[in-house]
Amino acid sequence: MPEDSGPDPRVEALGTTVVRLRAELDAYPVELVDRGAAEDQLEALGAMVRSGTPDVPALRQSLLIVSAALGSVSALAEPLAGLRHAVELFGGPPPR
Numbered sequence: 001m002p003e004d005s006g007p008d009p010r011v012e013a014l015g016t017t018v019v020r021l022r023a024e025l026d027a028y029p030v031e032l033v034d035r036g037a038a039e040d041q042l043e044a045l046g047a048m049v050r051s052g053t054p055d056v057p058a059l060r061q062s063l064l065i066v067s068a069a070l071g072s073v074s075a076l077a078e079p080l081a082g083l084r085h086a087v088e089l090f091g092g093p094p095p096r
Contacts, residue, residue, distance in 0.1 A: 007052070008052070010086070010089040010090055011049055011052060011053075011054065013086045013089060014045065014048075014049055014054065014059075014083075014086040014087070014089070014090075015046070015049040016086075017079065017082040017083045017085075017086040018042055018045045018046050018049060018083065018086075019046075020079050020082060021042060021066075021076070021079040021080060021082070021083050022039075022042050022046075024075070024076055024079045025038060025039070025042070025070070025076065028073065028075060028076065030073075032069065032070070032073065034068065034069035034070075035069065037065055037066075037068075037069045038065070038066050038069035038070050041062040041065045041066045041069075042062075042066065044058070044062050045059070045062050045066075045083075048062075054090065056090045056091060059087045059090055060087060063083060063084060063087045066080065066083065067080065067084070
């Protein structure tokens with residue numbers, strides 16, 4: 001039986017990006033119509049990180065909602081791209 005090699009680096013990367021995007025969103029001074037939806041999904045992503053074993057379809061769904069809520073905000077483009085990359089570490093979209 002192989003030894004546990006420690007925390008999954010994908011989960012650590014996801015956690016880092018969630019924290020960064022949350023901090024950038026908190027610092028963004030403009031009221032956004034869908035800010036609440038984005039905050040809820042960032043909390044859900046944080047809970048998945050804390051569980052240590054994120055559900056990939058749920059990750060994709062949360063990313064979709066956060067992207068829809070924040071995708072037009074250029075000030076949040078870089079941390080949002082980081083979140084997208086972190087989710088992609090868990091595998092690309094399912095084949096059609």
